[in-house]
Amino acid sequence: MYGCKLDFDYDKYDKYDVIYYYCPIQDIELQRKLELKIEKEMKVGAYLMPRLKRSNEIEKSNAFKKIKAPSMLSTFYKKVGEI
Numbered sequence: 001m002y003g004c005k006l007d008f009d010y011d012k013y014d015k016y017d018v019i020y021y022y023c024p025i026q027d028i029e030l031q032r033k034l035e036l037k038i039e040k041e042m043k044v045g046a047y048l049m050p051r052l053k054r055s056n057e058i059e060k061s062n063a064f065k066k067i068k069a070p071s072m073l074s075t076f077y078k079k080v081g082e083i
Contacts (some may be wrong), residue, residue, distance in 0.1 A: 008033070012040040023052035031055075039064070040083045048077040 013019065019042055025031040031054040039058055042048065048064070051074065058064050063081040 008037060011041070013038050014043040014046075016042065016046060017045045018049065021047040021051065023054065039079075042079055044079050044081060046079050047062050048079065049074065050077075 019038060021029060021035075021038070025034060035050065035053065035055040036057060039048065039055075039061075044063075047067075048058075059066075060078060061083060062078060063083045064077040065080050067078060069076065069077040
């Protein structure tokens with residue numbers, strides 16, 4: 001992480017209506033860990049906008065609805081239930 005501090009104790013993901021990230025961690029396992037933490041802790045009704053997602057667990061989860069925007073190349077997710 002080249003001098004950045006990665007704080008897995010951050011506990012405010014439930015405060016946001018929209019969460020966006022662009023694969024901020026080079027280490028794939030740490031990136032997956034961060035993604036799963038965000039997905040678990042974000043509030044129901046919030047939107048997730050991931051880029052270069054490393055974990056595919058969200059695709060198997062009933063807690064998220066996949067949203068494909070017709071004019072965008074990205075896939076978004078809405079949290080519709082608890083994990």
